[in-house]
Amino acid sequence: MTITIALPSKGRMKDDCTDVFTRAGMPIIAVGNDRSYRGRVEGWDNVEIAFLSASEISREIGNGSVDFGVTGEDLVREGMAEADRRVDFCARLGFGHADVVVAVPDIWLDVDTMADLGDVAADFRARRGRRLAIATKYWRLTQQFFSSQHGIQLYRIVESLGATEGAPAAGSADIIVDITSTGSTLKANHLKVLSDGVILRSEACLVRARKESHEGDPLVQRIIAAVRAAL
Ligand SMILES: Nc1ncnc2c1ncn2[C@@H]1O[C@H](COP(=O)(O)OP(=O)(O)OP(=O)(O)O)[C@@H](O)[C@H]1O
Numbered sequence: 001m002t003i004t005i006a007l008p009s010k011g012r013m014k015d016d017c018t019d020v021f022t023r024a025g026m027p028i029i030a031v032g033n034d035r036s037y038r039g040r041v042e043g044w045d046n047v048e049i050a051f052l053s054a055s056e057i058s059r060e061i062g063n064g065s066v067d068f069g070v071t072g073e074d075l076v077r078e079g080m081a082e083a084d085r086r087v088d089f090c091a092r093l094g095f096g097h098a099d100v101v102v103a104v105p106d107i108w109l110d111v112d113t114m115a116d117l118g119d120v121a122a123d124f125r126a127r128r129g130r131r132l133a134i135a136t137k138y139w140r141l142t143q144q145f146f147s148s149q150h151g152i153q154l155y156r157i158v159e160s161l162g163a164t165e166g167a168p169a170a171g172s173a174d175i176i177v178d179i180t181s182t183g184s185t186l187k188a189n190h191l192k193v194l195s196d197g198v199i200l201r202s203e204a205c206l207v208r209a210r211k212e213s214h215e216g217d218p219l220v221q222r223i224i225a226a227v228r229a230a231l
């Protein structure tokens with residue numbers, strides 16, 4: 001059976017990903033020209049490469065149209081419910097690190113924890129007659145963290161399509177949930193991360209769609225072993 005692996009075609013993870021596969025003894029070759037979205041692995045006859053964006057990769061793994069993918073854990077967990085039942089995180093690859101965090105304005109001096117934020121949310125409703133507004137593109141992770149993990153129900157999510165950190169200053173939200181790596185964007189926007197406000201420590205992962213056809217397939221095991229050996 002042919003196994004398809006989806007790899008980043010562009011963006012911040014592309015080069016590191018190519019390096020890992022080279023070290024794994026799986027050198028990636030584009031089929032056709034450099035702009036091609038198909039590739040293969042030199043010496044691995046039954047493996048096909050699909051070049052996609054990091055967010056497309058998480059979607060294609062979720063619907064099972066590829067067997068493996070390299071993408072951020074944040075995108076996989078945001079993109080599907082019950083991720084661990086549907087996919088197997090086979091290896092953490094050591095690049096693409098980013099934390100998904102809850103951040104509030106610096107000037108909220110007495111708000112340091114999620115419990116403090118729960119009080120603020122209740123207060124907003126009681127005194128201002130509206131819900132605390134959270135700007136984010138991570139709807140699912142935010143709902144799980146606030147509602148299921150911290151029992152905070154009084155909030156409203158404001159969809160953000162970019163420049164999330166600017167939302168509190170712009171007045172379109174009170175706080176944010178977004179990724180941070182160096183922390184400089186949060187700092188520039190006068191936001192601070194709550195002490196227990198790290199929702200997920202994400203990095204690039206080799207992710208496998210859980211499929212019955214993979215059981216007992218030696219090629220599937222060989223791919224996982226080769227990538228792990230390269231780390
Ligand atoms: N500083 C950062 N900013 C954004 N994403 C980062 C950062 N550091 C690591 N990542 C990770 O990189 C992944 C997103 O990569 P990238 O932005 O290249 O993909 P994409 O969202 O598919 O691209 P595009 O938005 O152009 O379609 C996520 O898993 C994210 O956690």
Ligand SMILES: O=P(O)(O)OC[C@H]1O[C@H](OP(=O)(O)OP(=O)(O)O)[C@H](O)[C@@H]1O
Pocket residue numbers: 165178179180181182183184185186
């Ligand atoms: O903690 P920092 O190092 O400041 O990085 C965090 C920022 O980087 C990303 O934006 P970017 O514009 O790089 O990428 P995007 O287009 O994927 O949002 C992300 O959305 C944050 O805004």
